[in-house]
Amino acid sequence: MPHDLPKAYDPGAIEARWAEYWVGEQLFHVETPGPVSNPEQAPHIFTLLLPPPNVTGRLHMGHMLNHTEMDIITRWRRMRGALALWLPGTDHAGIATQMMVERQLASEGVARRELGREKFVERVWKWKAEYGGAILEQMKRLGDSVDWSREYFTMDDRLSPAVREAFVRLWEDGLIYRGKYIVNWCPRCQTAISDLEVVHDEVVGKIYEIRYPVEPSFPHVSADEAGVNTGHAHESGEFITVATTRPETMLGDTAVAVNAADNRYRRLHGRRVRLPLAADVRKDALGNEVTRSIPIILDELANPEFGTGAVKVTPAHDPNDFQAGLRHNLPQVDVMDEVARMNANAGRYAGLDRYEAREKIVNELREAGLLAAVRDHMHALGKCDRCKTVVEPRLSTQWFVAVNKQPKSGGPSMAERARRVVEDGSIRFTPENYKAIYLNWMAGIYDWCISRQLWWGHRIPAWHCGECAEIIVAREAPKSCAKCGSAKLTQDTDVMDTWFSSGLLPFTAFGWPAKTRDLEAFYPTSLLVTGFDILFFWVARMIMLGCHFMRDHRQDAAVKVASGAARGPREAEKTNDTAPFREVYIHALVRDAERQKMSKTKGNVVDPIEIIERFGTDAVRFTLASMAAPGTDIAFSESRTEGYRAFANKIWNAARFLFMHVDKAEESGAWELAEFGASSSEASRNVAGIPGFQPVTLEDRWIASCFSRAAEQCNAALAEYRFHEAALGVYHFFWDEFCDWYIELAKLRLNTGTDDAAKQATRAALNNLASLFEAALRLLAPFMPFLTEEIWHALYDGKPPLKSIALASFPQADAKQIDDAAETEMAVLIDLIVAVRNLRTEQKVETRAKVPVRVFADTTTRKLVEANRQALEKLANVEAVEFVSQPLSQQAGSRSTARFDVALVYEKKIDAGAERERLTKELAKLEGEALRAAAQLANDGFLAKAPPKVVEGLRTRAAELAVLIEKARRALDAIG
Numbered sequence: 006m007p008h009d010l011p012k013a014y015d016p017g018a019i020e021a022r023w024a025e026y027w028v029g030e031q032l033f034h035v036e037t038p039g040p041v042s043n044p045e046q047a048p049h050i051f052t053l054l055l056p057p058p059n060v061t062g063r064l065h066m067g068h069m070l071n072h073t074e075m076d077i078i079t080r081w082r083r084m085r086g087a088l089a090l091w092l093p094g095t096d097h098a099g100i101a102t103q104m105m106v107e108r109q110l111a112s113e114g115v116a117r118r119e120l121g122r123e124k125f126v127e128r129v130w131k132w133k134a135e136y137g138g139a140i141l142e143q144m145k146r147l148g149d150s151v152d153w154s155r156e157y158f159t160m161d162d163r164l165s166p167a168v169r170e171a172f173v174r175l176w177e178d179g180l181i182y183r184g185k186y187i188v189n190w191c192p193r194c195q196t197a198i199s200d201l202e203v204v205h206d207e208v209v210g211k212i213y214e215i216r217y218p219v220e221p222s223f224p225h226v227s228a229d230e231a232g233v234n235t236g237h238a239h240e241s242g243e244f245i246t247v248a249t250t251r252p253e254t255m256l257g258d259t260a261v262a263v264n265a266a267d268n269r270y271r272r273l274h275g276r277r278v279r280l281p282l283a284a285d286v287r288k289d290a291l292g293n294e295v296t297r298s299i300p301i302i303l304d305e306l307a308n309p310e311f312g313t314g315a316v317k318v319t320p321a322h323d324p325n326d327f328q329a330g331l332r333h334n335l336p337q338v339d340v341m342d343e344v345a346r347m348n349a350n351a352g353r354y355a356g357l358d359r360y361e362a363r364e365k366i367v368n369e370l371r372e373a374g375l376l377a378a379v380r381d382h383m384h385a386l387g388k389c390d391r392c393k394t395v396v397e398p399r400l401s402t403q404w405f406v407a408v409n410k411q412p413k414s415g416g417p418s419m420a421e422r423a424r425r426v427v428e429d430g431s432i433r434f435t436p437e438n439y440k441a442i443y444l445n446w447m448a449g450i451y452d453w454c455i456s457r458q459l460w461w462g463h464r465i466p467a468w469h470c471g472e473c474a475e476i477i478v479a480r481e482a483p484k485s486c487a488k489c490g491s492a493k494l495t496q497d498t499d500v501m502d503t504w505f506s507s508g509l510l511p512f513t514a515f516g517w518p519a520k521t522r523d524l525e526a527f528y529p530t531s532l533l534v535t536g537f538d539i540l541f542f543w544v545a546r547m548i549m550l551g552c553h554f555m556r557d558h559r560q561d562a563a564v565k566v567a568s569g570a571a572r573g574p575r576e577a578e579k580t581n582d583t584a585p586f587r588e589v590y591i592h593a594l595v596r597d598a599e600r601q602k603m604s605k606t607k608g609n610v611v612d613p614i615e616i617i618e619r620f621g622t623d624a625v626r627f628t629l630a631s632m633a634a635p636g637t638d639i640a641f642s643e644s645r646t647e648g649y650r651a652f653a654n655k656i657w658n659a660a661r662f663l664f665m666h667v668d669k670a671e672e673s674g675a676w677e678l679a680e681f682g683a684s685s686s687e688a689s690r691n692v693a694g695i696p697g698f699q700p701v702t703l704e705d706r707w708i709a710s711c712f713s714r715a716a717e718q719c720n721a722a723l724a725e726y727r728f729h730e731a732a733l734g735v736y737h738f739f740w741d742e743f744c745d746w747y748i749e750l751a752k753l754r755l756n757t758g759t760d761d762a763a764k765q766a767t768r769a770a771l772n773n774l775a776s777l778f779e780a781a782l783r784l785l786a787p788f789m790p791f792l793t794e795e796i797w798h799a800l801y802d803g804k805p806p807l808k809s810i811a812l813a814s815f816p817q818a819d820a821k822q823i824d825d826a827a828e829t830e831m832a833v834l835i836d837l838i839v840a841v842r843n844l845r846t847e848q849k850v851e852t853r854a855k856v857p858v859r860v861f862a863d864t865t866t867r868k869l870v871e872a873n874r875q876a877l878e879k880l881a882n883v884e885a886v887e888f889v890s891q892p893l894s895q896q897a898g899s900r901s902t903a904r905f906d907v908a909l910v911y912e913k914k915i916d917a918g919a920e921r922e923r924l925t926k927e928l929a930k931l932e933g934e935a936l937r938a939a940a941q942l943a944n945d946g947f948l949a950k951a952p953p954k955v956v957e958g959l960r961t962r963a964a965e966l967a968v969l970i971e972k973a974r975r976a977l978d979a980i981g
Contacts, residue, residue, distance in 0.1 A: 016621025694819025
């Protein structure tokens with residue numbers, strides 16, 4: 006029967022089954038709610054967009070953390086009664102996917118260009134169908150509670166038209182343009198990539214100081230006479246020395262810059278230099294001829310404090326030089342092709358790889374006496390994030406979004422709108438410091454290059470006229486040129502940046518550009534959970550695009566009020582609904598156990614699937630949640646995971662203990678599962694406290710109070726994304742309070758006899774135990790969904806009131822069940838039991854031997870101990886309790902607290918030296934705590950800010966410490 010849980014907890018045996026069940030039953034499917042006029046009838050909606058993993062992706066620890074946090078929040082919100090929609094999907098990942106398929110073709114001896122664009126794209130779709138869903142299957146294995154019926158792919162038939170529509174609208178609004186600019190170019194991928202797709206490695210490179218011969222200022226002295234054609238300067242000639250890390254780019258120099266304030270070069274103002282080694286005639290981007298004679302210009306690009314104070318200017322190969330070139334109308338000479346080989350402009354170096362050319366140029370400069378110095382130089386080397394090839398700044402014709410330009414339709418620029426919604430609080434960041442980071446980045450944002458030289462992706466909807474060179478941007482392929490009427494039209498070969506299409510997802514996934522009910526209900530989404538690494542890649546771009554395209558959007562007012570985004574209809578009208586989400590939570594980075602960043606190079610990458618197979622998904626999830634403090638990186642440790650695997654096992658064994666007694670009680674007629682099931686069906690509604698729980702004993706009142714406090718703490722922590730506090734609070738309740746104490750105390754009331762009174766006691770104990778256990782499972786469910794699902798179904802003998810514990814309600818605190826007196830009394834009782842256990846260990850009393858104890862206590866404590874004598878006797882293996890009228894603190898081998906002294910009645914001789922050492926350490930600890938408490942109580946600033954309850958608790962503890970210190974001193978004096 007289902008109550009017969011296997012003796013050993015085996016996560017592998019249950020997780021796949023429940024993962025399949027959740028998907029098959031469509032438990033997390035969300036129907037679009039219809040409109041209502043009354044906010045009280047509207048659903049509380051919680052919407053979360055999954056940061057779409059690449060279709061090429063496999064699960065890594067960053068994903069594992071991100072998905073764990075998103076799933077915990079979504080399950081918690083759902084159990085709190087929200088209509089919780091977690092929207093899944095995958096990104097087509099232009100560069101990564103194209104690389105993957107190119108490698109596959111290469112293994113077959115086929116090149117992409119041999120295949121042709123159309124056939125290559127067909128091959129990519131085939132690859133996607135066969136291999137592209139691996140990460141989605143891994144998501145299911147993790148138990149992600151997403152609505153799989155709404156799954157999207159960024160190039161599916163629903164989203165692709167929306168991407169094209171967005172591009173065309175931006176073009177019509179004057180916010181998209183095409184032009185030549187410096188971009189980050191990957192010679193391996195042969196495409197432009199954004200600044201955000203460049204990773205920088207600190208490396209020791211070289212900095213080369215090169216002498217450029219200054220041309221004579223007298224027109225009758227020819228360049229040949231000055232000796233500069235060969236690179237050798239005439240003895241009377243001058244040089245200007247520049248420094249560079251990329252000497253091969255000097256072949257494209259069109260100026261040398263010095264600072265106007267640098268007196269060292271004042272005599273050279275207006276002069277020219279002869280570019281060494283370069284071709285006599287080069288061609289610029291417009292096809293004009295450019296000679297080797299280049300000007301010395303005055304520009305702040307040159308910093309007198311850095312290097313020689315003079316810098317070479319290569320407008321086609323450096324972004325700063327490009328801007329300087331625009332300021333001085335310099336020609337743009339490109340000396341490399343798309344695979345970073347030197348081109349015709351490089352003269353005799355044409356055809357060489359950039360690094361081969363560098364070596365040859367450096368050698369020839371040295372031979373010519375023009376290499377002044379070569380020094381080691383630490384610098385950040387930019388590499389393509391996908392293939393790790395060193396990127397090359399390159400002049401290239403690309404498509405851009407003008408993020409700082411006012412649109413033709415009026416209103417602020419895209420960047421300004423995106424800044425305002427964060428400044429005015431329409432979007433809240435957690436941790437809060439990311440607000441300043443975001444705004445600082447947005448203040449200096451450049452236009453966004455959105456074109457990529459790939460075949461896989463959303464193709465730019467622009468056509469070039471072969472007759473008049475007109476560019477036509479359209480939703481559908483035009484038949485003729487709008488300007489000259491020619492039918493010679495060719496579509497642009499570039500595709501759009503993947504981040505462009507994924508930046509549209511918060512509204513395209515809900516049906517935009519149509520005005521759908523999904524958009525009215527679900528946009529803006531409630532929360533985005535993501536990593537810092539894509540704050541600018543994706544988050545900022547979603548905000549810009551959402552605020553632009555959804556600037557006239559209004560979310561359903563009743564939904565806004567019901568969901569807490571507005572306090573009433575009037576506020577709902579004023580609430581900004583253009584931003585794609587109302588909150589952004591930036592999660593931490595997962596590092597290794599030594600807090601080192603995981604990398605394949607270091608060999609410290611942790612594979613989450615391998616860890617899951619060893620410890621179970623629940624244990625890994627709980628490990629990450631328990632360490633996920635906002636703003637703090639996680640040092641992932643297998644030992645922690647092993648500990649939480651033991652935690653899951655503890656719960657499993659607690660369930661088996663309960664089920665064993667439930668079955669026995671049913672057989673004897675003392676308890677009925679059906680009766681429990683009827684009363685506990687309250688769990689399907691939002692009922693405070695523990696439904697069906699009837700406190701009778703001290704431990705009942707105490708555990709009910711502990712449960713409400715744990716529920717209160719967990720709800721408050723999750724509301725602020727303090728996952729670690731929520732997880733550790735649940736852990737403490739389940740292990741320390743429920744398993745270690747309440748179950749042990751409840752055993753005293755189980756199977757005490759067969760008469761009616763005994764049956765009644767068993768019935769009451771079992772009812773409370775089962776009710777509490779069921780509520781505790783719901784408290785744990787968002788963190789450990791598989792374990793709790795298995796046990797919850799077993800608890801109801803396979804016939805639960807709902808299809809899943811994920812659909813039951815999350816526990817809420819019940820103020821009526823919080824009992825300070827019970828918590829205080831139970832703390833005293835626990836202290837007494839622990840003190841006796843410690844004394845038994847220290848005095849090496851045999852485990853099974855029962856020993857009497859003597860207790861000195863005040864009247865209140867004595868009554869408490871007498872009322873719970875059975876608990877003390879059973880849990881501390883005590884034979885009898887003798888109350889004495891004299892303190893025991895001076896007796897060797899005793900234990901003291903502010904409420905009692907206790908000693909064993911045991912003949913074994915006490916080691917006076919060991920006891921003196923123990924008491925000395927205890928006294929030092931107590932005195933240290935007392936000093937800290939006194940300092941806090943003397944601090945007026947602390948007293949003014951601390952809650953009254955905290956201050957009162959500190960004063961009470963200070964008084965207790967005074968008593969304990971006096972007792973410890975007397976005990977030490979007694980030993981002598």
